[in-house]
Amino acid sequence: MRQMTLVGFLQAQNCTNFVGSWRHPLAKQDFTSAEYYRRIGRALEAGKFHLGFFDDRLAMPDRFGGDHAHTVANGIRCVKLDPITILTVMGMATERLGLGATFSTTYFEPFHVARVFATLDLVTDGRAAWNIVTSMNDGEALNMGHASHGEHDRRYDRADEFLEVVMGHWDAWDDGAIVADRETGLFAHPDKVRRLDYQGEYFRSRGPFTVPRSAQGHPVLIQAGQSGRGQKFAARWAECVFVAYHDLAQAQRDYASFKTQVAAAGRDPERVFVCAGVYPVVAETRAEAEDHAALIDALPKQIDSLSLLSEVLNFDFSKQPIDTPFTQDQLDSWTGVQGMRDRIKRVLGDRLPTPQDFIDITRRGTFHDHPRFIGSPKDVADGMEEWFATRACDGFVVAASHVPGAYEDFSRLVVPELQRRGLFHTDYTGATLRENLGLDRPAVGAWQ
Template identity: 60%
Template sequence: MRQMKLIGFMQAQNCSNYPASWRHRLSQPNFGSREYYEGIGRTLEAGKFHLAFFDDRLAIPDKYADDFEDTVRYGIRAAKLDPVSCALVMGLATERLGIGVTYSTTYYEPFHVARVFATLDLLLNGRMAWNVVTSLNDSEAANFGATKHLGHDLRYDRADEFMEVVLGHWDSWEEDAIVFDRESGVFADPAKVHRLDHKGKFFTSRGPFTVPRSPQGRPIIIQAGQSGRGKTFATRWGELMFVIYPNLTVAKRQYAEIKQSLTEQGKDISIAPAIYPIVAETQGEAEDRFAEIDGLAKPIDTLALLSEVLNFDFATKPMDEPFSSEELAAISGLQAVRDRVVLLSGKPSPTVRDFVQFSGRATLREFPNFVGSAKQVADGLEEWFSAGACDGFVVAATQVPGTYDDFVRLVVPELQRRGLFRRDYEGNTLRENLGLPKLSPAHRAN
């Protein structure tokens, strides 16, 4: 029987994906502590989640009005820790839970990324995943000494070559390269370690790589591209795809389109949309929780995060002024957000107010809500899963750690009772638990 994939959506910052989450009376303030990430990891592992993956940006949201004052004052994703460090803490506190981290192809070098993730994959015994992103805005560029973020399609062109280099390095050690023969003094067979000698448009990287292969071969690749160019990138490189769907109707259509594209390439990838579950013992209690959580959001949250994600200062336009076609085309950030607003508003030239309303950015409307008792939430998840809208879900928290605690305590047992979710891990590595084959090196001629 087909079963769901479940993924915990993490942030190494002062709030969850929902920026108002830190304002909740039960949210823990110790986001900078080891115990915070250890506790969440153990909860997700107890719930048999496939993995936890950490989203990231390389700048705080300061695009709105070209200032960071509101971001800092209202805690709008204002404190951002290094996600690799937080992910390693979580990984060392667990044994089977997969661990994913977002890392940019725009502001790092391929060899560096290859070594970081290969090392993490070894340390965690084959449980690592890399969420590949191209970054979003000029604020991130400024933190890395650039004056302007690369154009949307150019970022993906660069990222394609970036992936070739990283995967090339990961494949440079053969499975049985290490001999470790103390008597002969031979550590490894040099004939089974290969130089990459990559020379391309964007990168030159020689090798040989410095990290042997992990128990799962190499880390899992996660991708979230939903724009035209981003979707092409995602279906080419991804092994697990994270998406944002506004409702079931759109989800079924877009899921079918992606699956058709994958079929034409002879591939298949699990697709998991982000959701906000708010579950309690009864429907009434869950609705009360929803109302409380929903009331924590502030309008500035939305404006700050829209400006960040679209790389456009929303303070420069009146609320009811339409975007011109030229302005829309020039948006270089996450174009899937722009496309969502155009689709849901039905307007080819939406206004700032339309972006606020239909993007759902920084509100509970950004992701589909599943509110109710364990049975009611499970009913909603089963409807999406059975209707051909997804292969699982990325569970985002409205308050931490309560969302994860409630979901694992109430919803997971109900899904297991229905046969929709596993009762235990299938293996030790992330590939085994996702049902993906262990990859052998695919050596390339120098």
């Protein structure tokens, strides 16, 4: 029987992906402590989540007004810890939970990324996953020594080559290469360790790689691009795809379209899991959950939305009056997330959008920019079941109004209801993330 994949959407910072979460009266404030992340890991593992995943940026949002003062004053994702370090901490507090983090193909080198994730995969006994991004804003470029962010499709061309290098390094060691035989003095078989010697348009990387294969072969690959070029990249490489669908009908169309792309790339669509971002608000009763949702909806500020829109679209929204339409030249010049502009176009047609349109339609910075399931455990499970059963997704990226309490509530209340319906596993089936996702352990060279 087909069952859901569940992912916890995490941030190594002062808030969840919902900026206003730090203002919630039940949000823990020890977000720089190890125990904060250990508790999140334990809550997700208690709910048998497949994966705890850390989104990441390489800069705080400071495009609005060209300054970071508003970001710091309002707590708009201004604290960003290194996610690999945090995953190592979480890995020591859990045994089966998958551990995923974001690393950019634009601002890191393939050998470095390959080694970081292969090491994490080894020390967590095969539970690592890499969320592949090409990054999205000029703030990240400036922090990493570049004048501006590169052109969208070229970043994905570079990312394709980046993956070829990483996968090549991950395939450098055969299983059983290490024998560590003290009697013969042989540590490892030289014929089972290869040098890559890769040369391409964007990268050169020699090898040999320095990290042996893990219990799951290599880390699981995640991707979240929703532009046309991003979907093409995901169809080639990703094993889990995180999507931002905004209504059921659109989700069903886009899901079917993407699965067709996966098949066209020569891969099995049933082995690529599409997980939709959602905001659940659950309590023992619907009335109580609605009260919780009203509290959450009072937390965002307009500056949250304007700051995050400026960041993601690489345009300073402080320069545009809130109700004045952008020109087409302005829209065409933006180098940020194309999927967001495409969505605005679908909603408004030929009418040029204003900053207020972007706030109202994207709901960025609020607890509304993903579908919401609010109510009792039955209510929330009903919503999730409808999306899953009608092939709008294969699972969910569960985002929290506050942490760790929202994940503890979801694991305690919603997960048992999903399990009762046979929609979600009752326990982990294996030791590695691949085993728990139902993915085969890849043979050396299987990606080529």
